[in-house]
Amino acid sequence: MQAPRRVAVVGGGWAGLAAAVRATELGAHVTLFEMSGQWGGRARSVSDQSPLLDNGQHILIGAYRDTLALMRRVGADPDRLFLRTPLRLRYPDHEGLRLPGGQPLLSFLRGVLRYERWPWRARLALLAQSSAWLFSGFKCPPGLSVAQLCARLPEPVRVDLVEPLCVAALNTPAERASAQVFLRVLQDAMFSGPGSADLLLPRRPLGDLLPSPAADWLQTQGADLRLGRRAQDLQPMEDGRWQIDGEHFDAVVLACPPMEAARLTQPASPIWAEQARSLRYEPIITVYLRQPGACLAAPMVALHESPSAPAQFAFDHGQLSGQAGLFAFVISGAQAWVDAGLQVAGNAVEAQARAALGWQGAIERVRVLAEKRATFACTPGLARPPALIASGLIAAGDYVAGPYPATLEGAVRSGLAAANVAISPCKTGAKSTTMAA
Template sequence: MSVRLAVVGGGWAGLAAAVEAVSLGAAVTLFEMAPTLGGRARSLPAGPTPGDHALDNGQHILIGAYADTLALMRRVGANPDELLLRMPLRLRYPDRETLRLPPGPPALAFLRGVLGCGAWAWGDRLRLLVASTGWTMRGFRCDPASTVADLCADLPRDVRDDLIDPLCVAALNTPAAQASAQVFLRVLKDALFTGPGSADLLLPRQGLSALLPDPARAWLLQHGATVRTGRVQQLAATGRGWAVDGEAFDLVVLASSLGEAARLTRDLAPAWSAVAGAFEFQPIVTIYLESVGSALPAPMVALRESATEPAQFAFDLGQLGQQPGLFSLVVSGAGPWIAQGLDATGEAARAQAMRRLAWATPPRIVRVLSEKRATFACTPNLARPQASIAPGLMAAGDYLAGPYPATLEGAVRSGLAAARSALQQSGRPAPHRGAVDGQKRR
């Protein structure tokens, strides 16, 4: 008889865990509290009014270094080459081009990109190369208590404004003055120096649900898994395993949000629950604009935030093959703006876009969306919970202890690892992944 495994949470971590567990021969039931899968990276249904757009709950960027995410997409039948627009890392502002990485071996591409950045003075380029050489020689490690602002304090202002600050807030969703330098260096290592194409930007050509949630759900159902929606009320240990709302399972992978994970483990594992419940969060706000006949200079344009201009990036969804004339502005690390209200944030971002970008017709706000707990605040020396909660109970999520910030790749990797570890603990080794060969399990 197959090992019965429950996955609680249907975000990208939970989907990865469920697919991996099915591939290893387990009988999987996936529980998701929301009506649709995908967690914080999913598509929302179109509104009731004719002409309403189907929007994502936020704009996401993948990069070429997301090897496990891209492999998982392919495993469930989603073709990244068709669903994602791959383009070299390019930070293009409305008024000037800054760093742009050419193809080739990563170290050489970075060297050529920095030396070719005419927006920076020669001395500034050399100082960045010296600093990055030092990071490399130290194995991309630094004082764990350092912030990104500390790490880069000696870099020229233009380099910090044009490169460091936008990369930090995009990758860690935490301002440089608060963000962990150690985590930032790990992101730079994997993105810029791992292999050819690792720093490439992968921009969704379709809604986020088409990238993984929808094809993963179809794959799971095809291979005999069960998918249920509705909030799990109780997780309990039994003499022979675990019970999810009274239903018996041998193993559980807890892949829910931090708040739900802390709630469900409060009595089972108080120490683990306390760590999970102590996180601070950073919000992200996405402002959707519509301007008929308009187009940005590129599919993605960097913007400079200020006390009056909140957005750091603008995306032309028409150039990405989605809705012509539809644009998204992203405000990461949006805590101060959330405090002013979504209406004020949306209007400030629209005014910023009006000043900084050219429009054929005045842009109007379609919708302002916020994820108030989009990511944890990625600060130095942050205590993060371990993956193992109790025998037969594993956690999965981008918040777990590890070297990465809250990213889709971090979520997927944790889900894959949780499924493998849980099955190894079961005492009944699952068959090799080849047990699932495209035919429905019986």
Template sequence: MRRRIAVVGGGWAGLAAAVAATQRGHAVTLFEMAPQCGGRARGVEAQGLALDNGQHILIGAYRETLELMRAVGASPDAALLRLPLALVYPDGEGLRLPRGPAVPAFARAVLACRRWAWRERMALLAEATRWAAMRFRCDERLTVAQLTRRLPQRVRQDLIDPLCVAALNTPAEQADARVFLRVLRDALFSGPGSADLLLPRASLGALLPAPAAAWLAQRGAALRLGHRVKGLSTIGTPCGWCVDDEPFDAVVLAAPAREAARLAHAASPSWAAAAAAFEYEPIVTVYLQSAGTRLPQPMTALACDGDAPAQFVFDLGALGHHAGVFAFVVSGARRWTEQGLEATAAATRQQALQAFAPGTWHSPPTVLRTLAERRATFLCTPGLRRPPLAIAPGLVAAGDYIEGPYPATLEGAVRSGRLAVDAVTAGWPT
């Protein structure tokens, strides 16, 4: 039976929910307060260039995201550059995973990493073996720093800290070790290609939001862009809801956590309180421009300290975007946002000059644009209690913050959208 489903929020979770509901034959209306879909992973413009509000990457383990892209007519093979995982620094040294079965590939990469002494390599392999024997589980009170305290400092600095802040956007001293181990298990040890880097060849808007919006419109879904929902109310039926006085059989609340808390408060004050209680960690992306420059690899890891903000730099020219434009990513950026974006950009420019060998920059890099996503992700700390998917009969939530095993990632958002539709339609006649 065809039902009317409202999806409130047009980020990746909301788009996933809208596509899933449309695939099942339901009449979907999607409400998005911004003038375009995409949420925190969307395209922006700077001096006529199509950029992103923040540099994102995918990995091979993002199976549901890749499946969603294919479903709406976007080709992952064309839109993403697939490379074996490599955390390589400007000196050319680092961890490079070869292709092949996950466990042998990881062992071979560690043994071949000349950046570390032999004892440091063996210590990492021993610790990884211990985590595998634990089935990648640990005490829920542990931070990543506590989990990895046996590792040599150099290994923690070169591998653990950048992986942790990239995956969880939370410094290792605060990050939930259980979530970190789950990410390692699924990325590094769940099969060939799972750890591959999938680097966008185009802006994030072209990667999924634009194709998904076009796909939905072609199939009769209503897209209400620039529409901030004022409120939800029940309509007297067991599961029915009104969205701004418009009746629906069910609602998927895929708005950001604080917006979802506002809308869900009347239906479930306890759920709303949990959704509103998150602490957040920002991400800053500093776009530098240097005509004629090409870095040795599309993604380069950077040493990060009190004076050097960025953990990674992406050469957009190498990715087929804009030659001579580079995205420097500052995750776990709270301290830097407190200093101001101008100071962050200046420090990043200085880091760029110092990190690479003389002559790398064909022209002095200049700041093209600095973007801060101040609520990029929730702070993923031990013991964090995330709100469940279910809010009330006929009302469910979707988003990367919903209860689950993963940190705030694109894959987590996409999965939550599909699961929300599964939950809200369970028991409906087909």
């Protein structure tokens, strides 16, 4: 009998964990390197904080089928870990667009027609434009921005729907965001099947959703988990295998951040390394505030952004995790506020909470967290690095070439595809690594 293929996965975020689980399922002996002291990558819990907080407030949607399936395979129960509701954009002072359950096209039609806050002209314009996108196969010129794509939509539709969805999904403002990627998100979220647009809001810390269950599952399957271990050197071998710090592997999946992957691949593939190194990023700031006795109109509310009011969404952890009085305010596309400083950002969010939510009295600032490289800047025509770097060397992560923005689902799909190539390189072509639809 042939010995199992030895596969190294470098990076213990959601892409790396997905690759490690899939490779193990396919019979490989997996060694998983993670240079930090915890699993989860950019979607993790902050271990030094009490109460336990996440480094950012994440949202999943019903269309994240590969992520939800992976959670179930490693023993995590999405039905228990998430609050699942139909898509609802609730604002502090009024109900926003809300989609009923059921068949996607009919649900979208009913939701838009029933939204009386928009005049009939705006509702019909959105339905007409959505029909045009549908009949075009959700395709558009690659150089188009979301703002250009939606320029003919009435202002209430752009302000109440397009701009919040764009910054939530792509973490890039509409005037700089890729219209083609945005259309793909709309296609999968709104029109890919019953429940695809549902919001899944975590009831538990991010570490409980996938990172900890996946690491526990891998350990029980005999994988070699090396937490707090950075891969220092990656070299090709004459027999087609790869060597990490002197240790031999049949295949390597690089599921680490792009800059780290570029460092490791520079000697073997300088062109790929330069493409990974050239990516630009958008930060996200999460401001955790405590206001005893306060409660939002919904577990998640949308906020109107302005130059002095930076947060686009607020989350009520009393309704989600039972931590009454704890709230998370999210600033996506937050480069200007990172430049201004986290103290300034925290002050602005407190003022926004008082103005938008009517909070009075003392507000406790629990913590302000910034993920400076939260996502790549999802701009029009962006050329992302391919997943296949060289024979037996595959990149995995939400940044590799593919149709999705930097999302957990994109990371998981990339990891699963990379593992398939690592195990069956002769049967799976390079196209499998691009998360093709």
